[in-house]
Amino acid sequence: MLFRSLTLLCAIAAASLGWLSAALAVDEIALARVSTLPDYDSFRLLKESPPERAMSIRADRAILTACDDALGGRLGSVLPSEALTEVASKCTDIGRQISQAAPTWAFPAFVSAVSAYHLGDRETAFADLRQSRRFGPYESWLAERRVGFALQLLEEAPDFAREALNADIAALLESRLGRIYVASIYVRSPDVRPLILAQLESLEPDLKREFLFRARQAANPLDMRNE
Structure with a gap:
């Protein structure tokens, strides 16, 4: 009886882990796809249904890249101010969440700086830009x-x-x-x-x-x- 109970518990645990791994994989695939879209598609996705952050550096980098493309690319200079503000607000939340999980990562600090700038918060934008430079002074692309x-x-x-x-x-x-x-x-x-x-x-x-x-x-x- 004990052996059957242990076997059942192991089976349930394995099934739960399998479901969790599959769910995370789906999230990561969805987030990784964001960074491969043209600027406008990234902007539209962030505006209409921004994905929740997953639990990997690759997925976080994908959504940060989408924010950077939407706010800092050529698209950001021609979009209506209301739409840009809405995306900036969402990207601010995303940048803060990722920075809390990875406080010494320079990329989310940069995205937060650009987002804050578009929201009119110059003080935060300047502070976040300094933070990005502090944590990634020699990352050339950044x-x-x-x-x-x-x-x-x-x-x-x-x-x-x-x-x-x-x-x-x-x-x-x-x-x-x-x-x-x-x-x-x-x-x-x-x-x-x-x-x-x-x-x-x-x-x-x-x-x-x-x-x-x-x-x-x-x-x-x-x-x-x-x-």
Whole structure:
């Protein structure tokens, strides 16, 4: 009798674990799909039926990417303000939940910063952007996202924007891909050129020459093909 009871308990436990694993897998597949959608589809999904966060880094990254695409991409600049505010509010909640579970992860702090900015909460946006830089100073892809965001703040909050740009541009100049990105900023954002030139002073001469080549390449991509 005892053996049968133990066997039954084991079977129930196995079935429960199997159901839980299947449910989590479905959630993760749904969340991972979010980041593969075009910007508008990500925006529409977040606005109409934002998925609940699952229990994995991959799934959390997928939904954070969807928020970043919807709020920080080209779509965010053309959407009606009411719709953008609604998505920003939901992405703020998502960013906070993920940050509570992973307090030293820089990506949710960045998403929270962009969301807070769209909600008009500048103080929180600035604090969260600093937090993102603190926890991910050398994640190049995220430093590029922060630079793009800080460029939007130059007119409204020039002192903060320059502080943010100085820190992330200095980090980006330490890698080849980062120098390529900063060179593109140098070409298309004249207001930031003095700041970039100041950062170049700390580079080795050969890296300075490489940067100037990248800048010429970004300014005249067709002319540089034959060099």
